[in-house]
């Protein structure tokens with residue numbers, strides 16, 4: 188860490204600058220406090236690390252490749268590497284976190300697992316690890332998302348999970364998260380809540396970030412093999428709540444020569460009223476137990492975001508990212524539905540990879556921002572597009 | 586002396602009622618408050634609706650959603666309440682989530698409460714330690730009592746801590762749940778009520794969650810200074826409208 192650089196990690200009180208904390212009802216305090224007191228201790232146990240690493244290797248298929256995207260690089264006249272989280276078991280980065288949290292839940296003696304999901308990737312990743320460990324699994328999912336991510340709903344059911352539709356509010360990720368939190372309030376003793384992104388009350392954002400940090404840990408040695416240096420000039424990731432981004436940035440946060448780019452979903456356009464570009468449209472507030480940037484009315488009511496990609500359709504960002512935004516450490520860019528869809532299809536044609544629409548947002552920055560020919564740009568390809576086939580089919584009339 | 590503290594001194598069991606402001610109609614707020622007082626309710630919790638009420642079950646969620654749709658905002662509520670002390674004498678508490686207060690500005694919010702004659706606040710998602718560190722002096726400056734929740738899972742040590750920071754009453758949540766989830770009390774609850782009773786806390790306790798009728802009110806107040814009814818009242822208003830409050834309150838008290 189360079190001497191006069193700010194700290195971008197969580198502090199001992201659970202804050203990133205002014206963001207973070209644990210704004211939770213008293214009913215949740217015992218559970219969250221138990222986790223807070225134990226998570227670092229448990230994660231530091233050699234036995235835990237061994238089991239985590241082993242599962243990431245043998246079950247998830249890590250390390251995920253760092254792939255030099257030759258044709259994409261030629262097209263945009265810069266050096267583009269894709270971190271292939273799409274090749275993980277279950278098709279996205281989400282499983283890194285669920286493996287870590289299921290091991291944590293077992294250490295804490297919990298045998299009932301709940302989760303929220305937007306795109307269904309986190310729900311599938313949670314259902315998967317619950318099947319693996321033989322634990323009961325309940326997934327809350329917005330009614331709208333259940334419709335637009337039908338294959339993932341079927342997957343969760345095949346894996347033995349119960350999928351409960353969230354019928355309140357906008358019936359998307361925000362409301363699924365509310366329902367999961369309410370479930371936890373009503374089941375205070377034997378239940379662990381596996382949050383799927385770097386959001387929620389402390390210690391969740393930090394714990395999720397640490398489980399996802401394997402992404403940047405691998406990028407470092409992989410890039411060294413490719414380029415002879417650990418540090419790229421840019422690292423890029425899309426942000427829903429910010430877990431793939433947090434993992435992609437983690438080991439670079441305090442490397443001054445690495446530029447961080449965070450890509451948000453602009454939906455139909457930032458000023459269209461149908462957007463999820465929190466860094467532009469949001470201000471400080473409290474959502475799902477933490478203080479962060481969030482989209483809200485002047486009156487403090489949380490507004491309903493929109494993005495074509497269910498995984499980015501969230502009115503806040505994790506508190507770490509709010510801090511990166513506020514301090515200027517990360518550059519935030521906003522990509523519309525159309526731009527993302529175009530870039531998604533482009534990756535199919537140029538590289539033979541069908542990306543998740545979330546990840547396609549990160550790829551679309553090359554149309555907006557010019558990089559130098561010898562810049563090394565690492566993009567987190569957070570997931571594969573299988574779950575989005577219906578959306579692709581409808582959008583492109585395939 | 587704050588009206589809440591005065592009320593707590595009365596030699597009787599207290600009935601506190603929660604309702605969602607702006608529900609069922611935007612302009613029902615004042616008449617509901619007046620009718621509740623007229624029919625013998627001791628303390629009123631005015632719910633400031635929030636888009637994402639994490640600690641609430643379907644009944645209060647639905648009433649909040651509709652109240653917001655009706656146009657309820659912090660400004661509108663304050664405006665409706667500006668003359669409330671001309672007609673109402675019992676303690677009034679605003680219950681709401683932290684974000685709308687945070688956006689209004691915590692100090693501005695507290696100041697406005699004092700001007701209107703609000704006596705206290707219940708903010709389920711403002712944790713005790715954050716309150717203590719950042720906001721307690723502001724609340725005290727404007728004479729507001731902040732009410733904290735405890736649950737059957739709250740440790741004795743933490744209850745003592747909460748007791749030390751409280752200066753009105755402690756909201757004893759009957760079972761760890763969202764509002765309206767459970768009705769009635771079992772063995773587990775009565776043991777918990779007894780355990781808290783035996784702690785001889787400085788602040789009296791008022792039981793909330795799971796109280797819906799005369800039987801549960803009587804049961805809860807065997808162990809506590811009073812009881813709070815929320816979802817059951819909101820349901821009543823949903824079914825009967827805002828003009829049959831006497832029936833509801835009579836059914837609880839008699």
Ligand SMILES: Cc1ncc(COP(=O)(O)O)c(C=O)c1O
Nearest residue numbers: 308427428429430431498545570
């Ligand atoms: C493939 C993929 N990428 C990104 C995201 C966004 O989540 P996060 O910001 O936590 O990485 C999701 C969420 O469902 C996803 O499925």
